[in-house]
Amino acid sequence: GAVVSQHPSRVICKSGTSVKIECRSLDFQATTMFWYRQFPKQSLMLMATSNEGSKATYEQGVEKDKFLINHASLTLSTLTVTSAHPEDSSFYICSASRQEVREKLFFGSGTQLSVL
Amino acid sequence: QKEVEQDPGPLSVPEGAIVSLNCTYSNSAFQYFMWYRQYSRKGPELLMYTYSSGNKEDGRFTAQVDKSSKYISLFIRDSQPSDSATYLCAMSANAGKSTFGDGTTLTVKP
Numbered sequence: 194g195a196v197v198s199q200h201p202s203r204v205i206c207k208s209g210t211s212v213k214i215e216c217r218s219l220d221f222q223a224t225t226m227f228w229y230r231q232f233p234k235q236s237l238m239l240m241a242t243s244n245e246g247s248k249a250t251y252e253q254g255v256e257k258d259k260f261l262i263n264h265a266s267l268t269l270s271t272l273t274v275t276s277a278h279p280e281d282s283s284f285y286i287c288s289a290s291r292q293e294v295r296e297k298l299f300f301g302s303g304t305q306l307s308v309l
Numbered sequence: 310q311k312e313v314e315q316d317p318g319p320l321s322v323p324e325g326a327i328v329s330l331n332c333t334y335s336n337s338a339f340q341y342f343m344w345y346r347q348y349s350r351k352g353p354e355l356l357m358y359t360y361s362s363g364n365k366e367d368g369r370f371t372a373q374v375d376k377s378s379k380y381i382s383l384f385i386r387d388s389q390p391s392d393s394a395t396y397l398c399a400m401s402a403n404a405g406k407s408t409f410g411d412g413t414t415l416t417v418k419p
Contacts, residue, residue, distance in 0.1 A: 227406070239406070286352050288352075296341035297343070298343070298353075299355065300353045300354070301352050302351055303351060
């Protein structure tokens with residue numbers, strides 16, 4: 194199988210601080226990773242596509258300066274929520290795919306962010 | 310109009326029932342069709358993957374794709390309480406970027 198590890202699983206922070214979320218593909222190389230946001234009882238909202246060695250592609254309406262994405266290696270992508278505010282509280286999930294079958298997505302376990 | 314519409318649910322069935330979950334789509338470029346299962350506060354898990362039209366079976370799960378009608382289904386036979394989760398359909402034209410349905414929450418009662 195393909196395992197994607199996401200950390201932390203839960204984080205509580207004060208308003209104005211920055212939070213970094215890591216997404217690692219443990220047993221395969223992921224040239225592309227995706228970051229999503231999910232509100233309770235709603236589907237996944239794609240935030241950005243992260244490509245190794247290049248700038249992330251953000252979806253319309255997602256602030257790139259607010260949500261910094263770095264994909265420095267073939268197994269690691271990070272999402273940093275800068276100057277977090279209570280409205281940023283949400284469930285964030287990453288996914289990665291193998292090069293040979295890019296449509297099959299393997300998801301991390303998600304990060305519940307709560308901004309006080 | 311959304312590109313992918315999924316039967317909203319929620320769906321509640323007795324243990325052992327056959328469950329049918331459905332999605333329609335409007336983008337004729339979609340070629341890859343997936344079903345994911347998501348337990349509460351967890352990341353989705355890939356259940357079924359189908360390329361183009363046809364049926365695919367994996368244990369108690371059967372995925373059907375009808376590209377002429379732009380309609381896909383997931384059938385669960387002999388449903389179990391452990392199948393209780395939210396099911397997401399997803400579709401992709403290429404490059405791995407998928408479009409997801411809103412999900413159907415299924416409860417299987419013992």
